[in-house]
Amino acid sequence: MSETTENNGYLLSVEKIHTYIGQFHILEGVSVDVAEGSITVLLGRNGAGKTTTLKTIMGLTPPRDGRVVFDSQEIQGKRAFNIANLGIGYVPENRAIFRALTVMENLKLAERKRGDLDRHADLIFDLFPDLSRLSKLKGNQLSGGQQQMLAVARALVPDNKLLLIDEPSEGLAPILIQQMMEAIRKLKETTTILLVEQNFIMASQLAERYVIIDDGKSVHRGLMSDLVQDQDLIHQYLGASIQAPLSKSEAK
Amino acid sequence: MSHNNKKILYIVIGVLLVAAIIFGLYSYAGQQAFIRTTLSGLTLGSLFFLVAAGLTLIFGLMDVLNFAHGSMFMLGAYAGWQFYTNPTFIFGILPLLLAFATGVMLIPLVKPLLVRLELSEAWQKRLPKLMYFAALVVAVLALINFDILGLAETAMVAATTTSSNPLAELSPQEPLLRFLWRPLLLMLSGALVAVGVSKPGDRTEISAYDPIRKRLILPVVLFVLTIIFTLVRESASEAVLLMDGNLRFGLSILAATLFGLLLGSLIEITMIRPLYVRSFFIVLMTLGLSFVLRELVQVLWDPLAYQMVRPPLFAQPGRATTIAEWLMNGSSTISIAGVTFPTYRLFVILLGLVMFIFVTLLMTRTRLGMIIRAGVQDQQMVEALGINVKRVFTLVFGLGVALAALGGIGAAPFLPVQPMMGDQYQMQGFITVVIGGMGSYVGAFVGAMILGMARAFGDYFALKLQLSPTIAEASTVIIMIVVLLLRPQGLFGKKD
Numbered sequence: 001m002s003e004t005t006e007n008n009g010y011l012l013s014v015e016k017i018h019t020y021i022g023q024f025h026i027l028e029g030v031s032v033d034v035a036e037g038s039i040t041v042l043l044g045r046n047g048a049g050k051t052t053t054l055k056t057i058m059g060l061t062p063p064r065d066g067r068v069v070f071d072s073q074e075i076q077g078k079r080a081f082n083i084a085n086l087g088i089g090y091v092p093e094n095r096a097i098f099r100a101l102t103v104m105e106n107l108k109l110a111e112r113k114r115g116d117l118d119r120h121a122d123l124i125f126d127l128f129p130d131l132s133r134l135s136k137l138k139g140n141q142l143s144g145g146q147q148q149m150l151a152v153a154r155a156l157v158p159d160n161k162l163l164l165i166d167e168p169s170e171g172l173a174p175i176l177i178q179q180m181m182e183a184i185r186k187l188k189e190t191t192t193i194l195l196v197e198q199n200f201i202m203a204s205q206l207a208e209r210y211v212i213i214d215d216g217k218s219v220h221r222g223l224m225s226d227l228v229q230d231q232d233l234i235h236q237y238l239g240a241s242i243q244a245p246l247s248k249s250e251a252k
Numbered sequence: 253m254s255h256n257n258k259k260i261l262y263i264v265i266g267v268l269l270v271a272a273i274i275f276g277l278y279s280y281a282g283q284q285a286f287i288r289t290t291l292s293g294l295t296l297g298s299l300f301f302l303v304a305a306g307l308t309l310i311f312g313l314m315d316v317l318n319f320a321h322g323s324m325f326m327l328g329a330y331a332g333w334q335f336y337t338n339p340t341f342i343f344g345i346l347p348l349l350l351a352f353a354t355g356v357m358l359i360p361l362v363k364p365l366l367v368r369l370e371l372s373e374a375w376q377k378r379l380p381k382l383m384y385f386a387a388l389v390v391a392v393l394a395l396i397n398f399d400i401l402g403l404a405e406t407a408m409v410a411a412t413t414t415s416s417n418p419l420a421e422l423s424p425q426e427p428l429l430r431f432l433w434r435p436l437l438l439m440l441s442g443a444l445v446a447v448g449v450s451k452p453g454d455r456t457e458i459s460a461y462d463p464i465r466k467r468l469i470l471p472v473v474l475f476v477l478t479i480i481f482t483l484v485r486e487s488a489s490e491a492v493l494l495m496d497g498n499l500r501f502g503l504s505i506l507a508a509t510l511f512g513l514l515l516g517s518l519i520e521i522t523m524i525r526p527l528y529v530r531s532f533f534i535v536l537m538t539l540g541l542s543f544v545l546r547e548l549v550q551v552l553w554d555p556l557a558y559q560m561v562r563p564p565l566f567a568q569p570g571r572a573t574t575i576a577e578w579l580m581n582g583s584s585t586i587s588i589a590g591v592t593f594p595t596y597r598l599f600v601i602l603l604g605l606v607m608f609i610f611v612t613l614l615m616t617r618t619r620l621g622m623i624i625r626a627g628v629q630d631q632q633m634v635e636a637l638g639i640n641v642k643r644v645f646t647l648v649f650g651l652g653v654a655l656a657a658l659g660g661i662g663a664a665p666f667l668p669v670q671p672m673m674g675d676q677y678q679m680q681g682f683i684t685v686v687i688g689g690m691g692s693y694v695g696a697f698v699g700a701m702i703l704g705m706a707r708a709f710g711d712y713f714a715l716k717l718q719l720s721p722t723i724a725e726a727s728t729v730i731i732m733i734v735v736l737l738l739r740p741q742g743l744f745g746k747k748d
Contacts, residue, residue, distance in 0.1 A: 060632050077455065084638035096633045098626040100746075109622050110637050158638070 010069075011036040011192050012057070012162055017066030017076070019056045026052045027063070028216040034162070034194050034209075039184070041195045041207035041224070043238055049216045050196040051093055054164045057194075058090050059083040071161060085112060089155030093166040093196075095147040097154065099140035103131055106139060106150055110157035117157050124153045127183040145176040152183065162192045169199045181206060200238060204228050212237045277709060281716075287591045289712045290705070295597040297704025298604020302659030303681035304688070304696040305611055306652025312628045312691020314645050315531055316524060319538040321656050322678025323545040324512060328657025329664040329673060330549060332508035333560045336500055336664075338407040340489045342507070344425060345403065347482040348394075351435035353518060354474040355442020360467040362443075363450035371453030383448035387441045394437030399426070404552040425486055435482055445522060501563035508661035509654045516653025520646045549671045557668035566596040566665070596665055603662050607655065608697050615693060624648060628691050680707075683728050687735045689745025698743060703728045 012034040019027040027049050034040045042050040055061045057068055059080035068076040075083050084090070098106050107117050107124070117124075125132040128149040134142065142150065148168065155163050168184065169177045177199070184206055187193060197203040203210070203224075210227050212220040214237050227233060278286045303325055310316050318324075334342050371379065403425075425431070481488070492500060523541065527533045561567070565582045572578035572586045578595050586595045615621035623644050627634045635641045660674065667673060684703055688695025710724025735743065 058636055060636060079640075080632070080635040081638050081640045084636055090633075090636045092633060092636070096630055098629055098633070100625045100629060101622060105622050109619075109626055109634075109639075112638050154637070 009036070010034060011071060012194065013067075013069045014053070014057060015067040015069070017053075017056055017063040017068065019052055019061050019063045021052070021061060026061075026216055027056060029066070030056075030213060030216070030218045032194070032211050032218060032221075034192060036192050037188070038209060039188055039193045039195060039207045040209045040211065041197050041203045042211050042213055043197070043200070043203060044213040045237070045239065046198075048213045050213050051166055053213065054090070054092075054166055054194070054196060057083075057164060058088065087159065087161040089158065089160035089163045091151050091155050091163065091165040091168065093170065095144065095151050097139045097142075097147050097150050100138065102136055102138055103142070103150055104135040106154055107131075107157050110154045112158040116159070120156055124156050127156075127186060128153050128179075145172050148172060148176075148180070149183075152180070156187070160191060162194065163187065164194050166196045167198060168195070169197060169202050177202060200234075281712065283589070284591055285712065287589055288593065289708045291588070291591070291593050291597065291601070292711075293705035293708030294601045294604075294701065295704070296707050297701040298600050299659050299663055299677060300680050300684050300703050301604050301697050301700035302607060302655050302662065303677045304684035304700050305607070305693055306655040307681050308685045308688065308691055308693060308696045309624065309648055310652045311685065313624055313631075313648050314528070316534050316649075317538070317682075318649075318652070319535060319678070320519070320542040320545065321538075321653070321681060322674030322676075323542040324516070324653045324656040324674070325660040325663075325677050326549065326671065326674035327515070327545060328508040328512055328660025329560075329667075329669050330553070330660075331511045331657065332504040332661025333558060333664045333669045334407050335492070335504040335507045336560060336563075338489070339492045340406040340425075341403045343481065343485050343488045343492075345400070347431075347435045347478055347485060348438050349514070350474055350478040350481055351438040352391075352442040353514065354471055354478055355439040356445050356449075356518065356521065357471045357474055358443050358446040359449055359521075360462070361464075361471065362446055366447060366450045366452040367454055369453045376451070376453040379452050380448035383444045387444035387448070390437055390441040390444060394434045394441060398434060401552065408553060408556075408558075428482070428485075431485070432482070435478055439478070449522065449525075497564040501565075505658065505661050509658045512654035512657025513650045515650075515657075517646050517650035519653070520649035524649065525642070525645075546671045555671055557670035560664040560669055562596055562665045566594070566599065594666070600662050600666075603658070604700075607658065608693075611655075611693050620644070620647065680728060683732045685742075686732050687742060689742025691746075692742070692744040695742055695744030702731060706731055 010033045012032070014030060014032040016029045016031055017027055018025070018029060030049060030053050032040070032042065032053065042053060044050050052061060056063050057070075057075075059075070059078055059082070063076050066076065067074055070083075070086060070088065073086065075086065098109065101109065111117055130146055131149060131153055134146060139147065139150070148171075152165065152168060155165075165184070168180050172180060181202060184193065184195070195203065195207060197206075204227070207224050210220075210222065210224050211218050212233075219237065220233060277289075281289065303321060306324075307318060307321050310318050331342065492503065495503070519541070523537055524534055527537060562584070565579070566584055568582045568584060570581060570583045570585070571592055572581060572583035572595070575586070577583065578586050583595060585592050586598065587593075613621075615625060623634060623639055623641075627641060627644065631641050656674075659677070663673070663677075680703055684696055684699040686699075687702060688697070688699030706727040707724050710727040711721065713719060714721045714723045739745075
C-alpha cells in the first residue's frame with residue numbers, strides 16, 4: 001500500500017519540512033539528503049533545530065509541511081512505530097535508555113522479529129564488549145558512557161537501513177569517544193547513518209557530507225572535505241563549537 | 253552518607269518500625285484477636301490490591317486517573333452475581349454486546365480505506381459526529397421493545413426465592429427470528445462508530461498496517477462468537493444452572509473477568525483514546541461514566557442490595573480443622589491457630605496473592621510487561637523502537653478493569669451487591685496508589701496490605717476502646733498523609 005516516489009538515489013530525502021512544537025515554529029524549511037551507505041552529519045549551534053530534525057524524520061514531532069521520503073516512500077505523518085518498522089533506528093540524545101529495565105531487556109525490547117537479538121549479538125557485543133558483562137544490571141546502574149553504548153546498541157538489534165544518531169559523544173570521556181567513533185565507522189559498512197554531532201573533530205573524521213542547520217533552516221551543505229578547508233563558513237555558523245572540540249567533553 | 257547507605261538505613265528503620273508495630277499489636281490484643289484481625293486485614297487488603305493494581309498500571313503508563321474504576325468493581329460483582337444466580341440476563345444481552353464489539357473492531361479494516369478519502373476539512377470534522385449520531389439512532393432502533401428489564405428481573409427473582417428445581421426461574425424469551433435483527437443492527441451501529449473513530453479523510457493518519465490476515469482475526473473471532481451466542485442464548489442459561497455450584501462459581505469468576513477485559517478495552521478505544529491530548533477531560537469523562545453506570549445498574553436491578561449465595565465449597569455449616577477437611581466438607585469456617593475464620597475470606601486472600609503473582613510474572617517475564625515498564629518512563633522512545641503504544645494502552649486498560657471486576661466478583665459472596673459498593677474501594681484504591689507510589693504494582697500490593705491492616709485494626713480498636721467506627725476509615729487517610737510528608741513519591745514510587 002506504499003506510495004512509490006522518485007528519490008534521486010537517496011535513501012532519505014527531507015524536503016523543506018516545517019515543524020511546530022506547541023506554538024513555536026522550530027523548523028522553518030529544513031532539507032537534508034542522505035545517500036545510501038554514507039554518513040551525513042547535521043551541524044549547527046545549540047537550539048538550531050538538529051534534534052528536532054531527527055525527531056521529525058522519526059515521526060515523534062510530525063511536520064506540518066514538507067515531505068520526508070525514505071526508501072522511496074513518503075513517511076511524513078506516519079506514526080513513529082510505523083516509521084521505525086520501515087527500518088529506521090533512533091538513538092536519542094541524553095541516552096534515553098529504559099532505566100527500570102536490565103541491559104538485556106533494553107536490547108530485547110528493541111527486537112522487531114523474534115531472534116533479532118540472537119542474530120546480531122555477535123556484532124553488538126563485539127562493538128561494545130562491556131555490555132555483555134553488564135547484561136544483568138539495570139539501566140539506572142550504568143555509567144553515562146555505558147548508557148550511551150547501550151543506546152547505540154539498542155538501535156543495532158533489528159535490521160535497520162538507516163540510523164539516526166543524536167550526539168553520540170556528548171558527555172563521554174575521550175577514550176570512550178574513540179571507542180564510539182570506531183563503532184560508528186564499523187556500522188557504516190552495513191548501514192546508512194544520519195548523525196548529529198557537536199564535536200566538530202569527531203564529525204569531520206566520520207562524515208562524508210554535512211548539512212548546516214541554523215535558526216531552523218538548512219543553510220549550507222556539501223562535502224566534509226570542503227568544509228574543513230572553509231574557516232569562514234565554520235566561524236559563521238559553528239562559532240564556538242570548533243574552538244574547543246574536545247575540551248568540552250573532557251570537562252565532564 | 254552515600255545514597256545506598258541512606259537507602260539501607262531507611263529500610264532498616266522501616267523494618268524495625270513494622271516489627272515494633274506488629275509486636276505492640278500482638279501483645280496488646282492477644283494472640284486470638286491479633287490473628288483474627290490480621291486475617292480480616294489481609295482479606296480487605298486483597299480486594300484493595302485488585303482495585304489498586306489496575307489503577308496504578310493505568311496511571312503509570314498512560315497518566316489516566318480512572319474515576320470509573322470503582323464502577324468496574326461494582327459491575328464485576330453484578331456480572332458474577334448474575335452469572336451465578338441466573339445467567340438469563342447475561343446470555344440475553346451477550347449477543348448484543350458481541351455484535352456491537354464486532355462492529356467497533358472493524359476499525360483496523362476500514363481505517364486504511366477511510367483515511368485516504370478526499371474530504372474537505374469541514375467534512376472531516378463533521379463526518380465522525382454524524383457517524384456517532386447515526387450509530388446512536390441505529391442502536392436505539394435495535395433495542396426498541398427489547399424487554400431488558402424483564403431479563404434483569406430473572407436474577408432478582410432467583411435471588412429472593414429458593415427453589416429445589418434450578419430451572420424453575422427460567423422464563424421464555426422472544427423467538428430467535430424476532431431477536432435476530434437486534435444483533436444485526438447493533439453490528440451496524442458498531443461499524444458506524446468504527447467509521448467515526450477512523451477519522452475519515454485525515455491523511456496524516458495514513459500509515460503502514462499489519463497484513464490483512466492479521467487484521468481480520470479479531471473481527472472474525474468476535475463475529476463467530478456473536479453467532480454462537482445468538483444461537484445458544486437460551487440453552488446456555490439452562491446448561492449453566494444445571495452445573496455443579498463450585499464449577500458455576502469458577503465460571504462466574506472467569507465471566508466477570510472477561511467481561512471486565514472487554515468492557516475496559518471498549519471504554520479505552522471509544523471514550524478515552526480521543527481525549528489523551530486533554531487529560532483533564534478524561535477525569536471528567538470517567539467520573540461521568542461512573543455515574544451513568546451506577547444509574548444504569550439501578551434502573552436494571554433497583555437500588556437494592558443483594559446477597560450472593562456462597563458456593564457449596566464455602567457453604568456447609570461447621571468448622572473444619574484442616575484445609576483438607578474444609579475442601580472435603582465445604583465447611584463455611586476453618587480453625588486457624590485456634591481462631592475460627594470464614595473459609596470464603598481465606599479464598600479471597602488467596603485470590604489476591606495469586607493475582608499479585610500473576611501481575612508480577614506479567615510485568616517481569618513477558619514482553620508486554622517489559623513494554624509497560626519501559627512505557628512508564630518514556631513512551632516516545634518505546635514507539636520509536638517500532639512498538640504500537642496505542643494498542644498496549646488498550647490492553648493495559650482492559651487488564652486493569654479486568655482486575656477490578658475480578659475483585660468485584662471476589663467480594664460479591666460476602667459483601668452486599670449494590671450500586672454503590674465500588675465507591676469505597678475506589679477511594680481506598682486511590683489512597684493505596686498514593687501510598688505505594690504511582691505506577692508501581694509492588695507498591696500497590698504493599699500499600700493495599702497496609703491499608704487492609706489499618707482498616708481491620710482500626711475496627712478492632714474502635715470496638716474495644718468504644719471509639720467512633722470512623723476511626724478505621726480515617727486511619728487510612730492518616731497513613732496517606734504521613735507517607736506523603738515523608739516520601740511524596742510513595743513507598744515504591746520513583747522520583748521524577
